Amino acid sequence: MKVRFDATGEVVLVTGGARGIGAALAAAVNAAGGMAVVLDVTAPPDGIEYVEVDVADKAAVEVAVKGVLQRYGRIDGLVAGAAVQPRSAVLQMDAAEWSRTLQVNLDGVVWVCQAVVPHMVAQRSGSVVVFTSGMASTGYAGAAAYAASKAALVAFAKSLASEVAGDRVRVNVVAPGVIDTDQFRSANVGADREHWQDTIGIGDPDDVVGPLLFLLSDAAAMTGSVLTRERAFAKLTSFTDLHGVMSD
Template sequence: MKVTFDATGEVVVITGGAQGIGAALARAVTACGGTAVVFDVVKPGFDVDYVEVDVADRSAVGSAVRAVVSRYGRIDGLVAGAAVQRRTPVVELEPAEWTRTLQVNLDGVVWACQAVVPHMVSRRSGSVVVFTSGLAVTGYAGAAAYASSKAALTAFAKSLAAEVAEHRVRVNVAAPGVIDTEQFRGANAGTDREHWQDTIGIGDPEDVVGPLLFLLSDAAAMTGSVLTRERAFAKLATFAE
């Protein structure tokens, strides 16, 4: 069964969209006829509407969202993907690293939702997608800050979904699995990378695009759900042999 998506006339804001999964999604939204607007601290290396924003700055996020609404008159989708990920043992965690991780990974999602969701509520239409991680359930050595932020996001998204469901605004969570991005490579060098490759496998950013487009589309008649991609296709092929 082949599926196609039509985003003609729609506007999707993607935080952290300069690289990795966000960049792949931004390209896909554009290819589907929509407008992708990337919020990031670095400029994307491809042609897309870009706003330099540190999502940890609530005021900056609000200003950026108001500019998008002023320019396009609407925001149909929000994919809150901006995140930082480092590997530091708990006993070595400095307050600055802990705080920065939560400010970007958790607060940044809250600020983006606070700015975007009221516009969706007023139009009685819209889809929000946030990202969790398998580490939020299993934990991982050195990843306490990252895992904690991702666990909190699931509770946040489910709570927001309950608040706005009556306004026909959907809020769902994507758990993309282990994906080969710049951030992943920086946090999982050497034996860590080998661990993931030898267990659940490592996917590509493009592997996540279809599920994200689905969650953004009218076909995803659900809210408060977690869409999980457990294993990379290469590993599944190995199991099938």
């Protein structure tokens, strides 16, 4: 079965889309005929529209989203991927690190949803995707703040999904597994990287694009769901293979 994604006329907002999974998705949306707009603190690759904003700043997020709506008149998809992943043991973690992690990873998703979802409700259409992590259920030594933020996002997304389901707005969660991004490399060196490579494996940003396009599309008649890249699935196929099947 082959599926082609057509995003003609659609606008997709991607937070944290300057690099990694977000940048790969933005390029794919544009290639499918849509308009991807990245919200990030750094610029994405050339050819991708960009608004500089720190998602932890609620007022700045509201201004950025208002500007996108003024330019394009609609937002059809929101992929909230902005995150930080500091590493420190709980007993050595300072208050600023804890607060910053939650402000970006959790508050930033709340603020962008508050700015975007009312317009999707008015349109009676839209898809929101947020990211969680396997660490949300297992924890990970040295990454308590990150793990806690990702666990909270699952509950937040499921709650929001329940609130807006009647307005034909979908909210789903992706747990992409371990993906080789700049952030992953800075947070996982030496033994940590070897651990991931030897257990569930390390994927590429493009591996996640197919599932994200699916969740953004009208083929994904589901909400409040968590799509997970498990090791068993990875042994049979990869997200790259799935994307190839869905887009060739």
